[in-house]
Amino acid sequence: MCETNCDRNECAARALVRGVRIRAIAATDSAWGIGKDGALLARLPGDLRYFREKTLGGILVMGRRTLESLPGGRPLDGRKTIVLTHNADFVAEGAIAAHSLSELAEAIGRLRAEDGGDRPDVFIAGGAVVYEELLPYTDSCLITRMDGNFGADAFFPNLDEDEGFSLTWEDAPIEENGVPYRFTEYSRRGGGEK
Numbered sequence: 001m002c003e004t005n006c007d008r009n010e011c012a013a014r015a016l017v018r019g020v021r022i023r024a025i026a027a028t029d030s031a032w033g034i035g036k037d038g039a040l041l042a043r044l045p046g047d048l049r050y051f052r053e054k055t056l057g058g059i060l061v062m063g064r065r066t067l068e069s070l071p072g073g074r075p076l077d078g079r080k081t082i083v084l085t086h087n088a089d090f091v092a093e094g095a096i097a098a099h100s101l102s103e104l105a106e107a108i109g110r111l112r113a114e115d116g117g118d119r120p121d122v123f124i125a126g127g128a129v130v131y132e133e134l135l136p137y138t139d140s141c142l143i144t145r146m147d148g149n150f151g152a153d154a155f156f157p158n159l160d161e162d163e164g165f166s167l168t169w170e171d172a173p174i175e176e177n178g179v180p181y182r183f184t185e186y187s188r189r190g191g192g193e194k
């Protein structure tokens, strides 16, 4: 019997990702919105560059809908992609499909072991369902905060109201395509147990 009383799938996932640094990376508006009609809220070249710089060489974890929202529905280059889906027949060229949290944790372990000593970082890359589901396993969140409300229909959990996280870094504001935004990081309080 599990000492934390979690379900078996969750418990297996927790055990396998223990000791692995996991970061979420997202761009949100003032209402913590991340997307609308299956697409991003705004096109910010500086944020796309930031996302690439941060995640290059790492492992991206994303939901099936987010993968399908990428150009051509294909994984991004220079990174290993694990896509979560319940569909056992789902095939995405260049990505690994995981059908549960325990399969996800196994895939992360396998990919990190393949790289020998140089164990790649793990980034949770959305969307709303996946951010929310994996927040309990996340050590910190790289959030690009855009000023304004873009009428989103998909949201990141509101970290300003989450006692488990605090704002630990905030860059100077910049503006692109008329959208003021800044890069921030929220970290798990006190390096707490995830």
Ligand SMILES: NC(=O)c1ccc[n+]([C@@H]2O[C@H](COP(=O)([O-])OP(=O)(O)OC[C@H]3O[C@@H](n4cnc5c(N)ncnc54)[C@H](OP(=O)(O)O)[C@@H]3O)[C@@H](O)[C@H]2O)c1
Pocket (backbone or CB within 6 Å): 025, 026, 027, 028, 033, 034, 035, 036, 037, 038, 039, 040, 041, 062, 063, 064, 065, 066, 067, 069, 084, 085, 086, 087, 098, 099, 100, 101, 125, 126, 127, 128, 129, 130, 131, 133, 154
């Ligand atoms: N602003 C940002 O930084 C950012 C980043 C990424 C995405 N987005 C936006 O977010 C929106 C998409 O988010 P979303 O919430 O609709 O979808 P999503 O989180 O990308 O994908 C949800 C899908 O993932 C699969 N899934 C999730 N948990 C699973 C589990 N434990 N086991 C197996 N499969 C699992 C399911 O796929 P199946 O239905 O195949 O079973 C589920 O329908 C879009 O608007 C996108 O542009 C924004």
